[in-house]
Amino acid sequence: MPSPRSSRERRTGSGSSRLEFLSLVSQRSPGAPDSPSRRKEPGSSAAAPLPEEDCMKLNPSFLGIALSSLLAIDLWASKRLGVCAGEGSAWGSARPLMKVIEISGHGVPWLLGTFYGLCQSDSSAAREVLLNLLFALLLDLVLVAVVKGLVKRPRPTHNKMDMFVTISVDKYSFPSGHATRAALVCRFILRHLVLAVPLRVLVVLWALIVSISRVMLGRHNMTDVLFGLLLGYALYSVVEHCWLSPLSAPALFALWSH
Numbered sequence: 180m181p182s183p184r185s186s187r188e189r190r191t192g193s194g195s196s197r198l199e200f201l202s203l204v205s206q207r208s209p210g211a212p213d214s215p216s217r218r219k220e221p222g223s224s225a226a227a228p229l230p231e232e233d234c235m236k237l238n239p240s241f242l243g244i245a246l247s248s249l250l251a252i253d254l255w256a257s258k259r260l261g262v263c264a265g266e267g268s269a270w271g272s273a274r275p276l277m278k279v280i281e282i283s284g285h286g287v288p289w290l291l292g293t294f295y296g297l298c299q300s301d302s303s304a305a306r307e308v309l310l311n312l313l314f315a316l317l318l319d320l321v322l323v324a325v326v327k328g329l330v331k332r333p334r335p336t337h338n339k340m341d342m343f344v345t346i347s348v349d350k351y352s353f354p355s356g357h358a359t360r361a362a363l364v365c366r367f368i369l370r371h372l373v374l375a376v377p378l379r380v381l382v383v384l385w386a387l388i389v390s391i392s393r394v395m396l397g398r399h400n401m402t403d404v405l406f407g408l409l410l411g412y413a414l415y416s417v418v419e420h421c422w423l424s425p426l427s428a429p430a431l432f433a434l435w436s437h
């Protein structure tokens with residue numbers, strides 16, 4: 180029976196008893212003696228290079244693996260949480276309630292409500308706040324449309340496209356427009372409306388429920404909603420930075436003064 184040592188010697192073809200080590204660096208360096216892409220076929224004189232796409236599959240980056248794993252988990256978990264995605268889903272009977280919550284965070288009632296309030300307001304303080312809310316809502320609409328148009332992530336396959344008033348980019352799901360609006364409006368109200376603590380808690384709960392309902396209705400994956408919340412939160416800071424006042428935009432305020 181051959182000893183382990185003698186079989187190794189036969190494989191390496193060397194008579195020496197020393198072990199050979201190949202570091203990853205030496206395997207990948209162009210001058211490496213036996214790197215996979217340079218190995219010669221027995222009987223052929225030229226090295227056969229591997230197709231580029233094969234190399235990419237064999238050496239995926241750590242970031243690539245982490246990202247595709249995160250997306251796979253996102254798709255799997257979002258599908259499981261989409262319990263109101265259809266009438267026949269696990270919580271299908273709660274779908275009508277989820278759709279009411281959906282409308283409470285929709286752009287149309289918020290834009291029309293703010294516009295109406297602006298026309299009715301008789302104090303300059305109310306006008307200033309409502310004009311800035313209108314500006315914030317329009318900015319949010321544009322920003323979400325631009326990101327959706329750039330990313331072009333399709334909505335989850337289990338989503339039924341039966342939403343109340345949509346625009347063309349709303350066939351895409353990243354980021355969730357409802358989540359950005361919920362975070363933006365929530366921060367705006369907490370900052371500019373004098374409310375009792377229970378009402379402030381209610382506003383935060385509303386924003387969270389609107390966001391969670393997007394995944395439960397099957398409209399979005401979780402990452403769409405999480406990014407939407409972050410975007411809406413950050414957008415509020417932009418609005419505050421560009422705050423419109425009778426001093427900074429006198430023409431705009433003259434338009435609304437009766």
Ligand SMILES: CC(C)=CCC/C(C)=C/CC/C(C)=C/CC/C(C)=C/COP(=O)(O)O
Pocket residue numbers: 285286287290291294320342343344345346349352354355356357358393398
């Ligand atoms: C009243 C004023 C001043 C202007 C209205 C103008 C206007 C362009 C309104 C469009 C509102 C609209 C259709 C918004 C889309 C809301 C929506 C369906 C978002 C998608 O949310 P998602 O969470 O599913 O991404």
